Amino acid sequence: MNNQSPTGSNEFVSAKLKLMEERCRKNRLSLTVQRRAILENLSSRTDHPTADQIYASIQDRITGVSRTTVYRVLETFVQLGLAQKISNPEAKARFDADTSKHHHASCLVCEKVIDIDARQLPDIDLGSVDLGGFKVFDCSVVAVGLCSDCSSMDTAYRSIKFN
């Protein structure tokens, strides 16, 4: 793993749950078992899951959690700053409980998304860039290519002739 972020560790998960309780109380949002379960699941994984992937791994718990709720709760987490939707070239939303500055690499074959530690790259300074009035909340690097597993499969990824 090239990822130094604490995402996935037990400490990270419990700190995240604590932060959720705080933010929910401050914003008059209920502390439900569903919200706890979803945040616990998301923050214990490092694979940047989609809503349905989270749903799949939680639904077999006692009582279960509905798919609709997973979608809604994840949206709430993004609003609360507890999670972020990460930019990727696929047509689906991917979530990350690590909201600290870091970057991502997205595999074109298996769609795996791995973290790139922000400390390994110089800061991206958009301060002096002309963005025509665009107000930046966040910015990061997205690399696309083949993960180690997929590139080692030695598949001829493209047989297209360019010249």
Added chain:
Amino acid sequence: MNNQSPTGSNEFVSAKLKLMEERCRKNRLSLTVQRRAILENLSSRTDHPTADQIYASIQDRITGVSRTTVYRVLETFVQLGLAQKISNPEAKARFDADTSKHHHASCLVCEKVIDIDARQLPDIDLGSVDLGGFKVFDCSVVAVGLCSDCSSMDTAYRSIKFN
């Protein structure tokens, strides 16, 4: 516009069409009116449209082009290196006929995606970064925030309390 890329100009469109003819011939792909119409539409716009947006703007032409074809042809263009899918936090694919190195800013409200000229930022060098075997084909910066139109609307974008 903060975009110096030629995307959208007449010269860009005709050069792109010429390139398509070349690549299609080299790869034994047919030169169809549908492919021409779709590439012409995509390369003449600067708004990074979705497949359905392209479909909507060409279906009223003589004969028309089916939705399925638009989806399929865009995929072909990506394979041929004539277009790219750009990374964004929404759950849909957005296409760009400008395959040169540049970056994007994505508005959280209206979903507009604008270009950021690569020359305004230092190169991102992933050469010395530990990616655990990930093979990078391409990489770019994605900024998320509010475009000038949406931020000037003075809408309280979030009323969430963080502390």
Added chain:
DNA sequence: TAATATTTGCAATAAGGTGTCAAAAATGAA
């Protein structure tokens, strides 16, 4: 513990995208 406010789950529906297959169009050889 009761009243109130919020959230959930279900069901329906929208939106984005893919697979199949016969018909149509493009290509290449004669």
Added chain:
DNA sequence: TTCATTTTTGACACCTTATTGCAAATATTA
């Protein structure tokens, strides 16, 4: 040009991802 072959298209069904309305259930607050 014409014909046989190959490729592509369009129609349609269907899948996946995501959203909405509303009654029932749960959480919060007094």
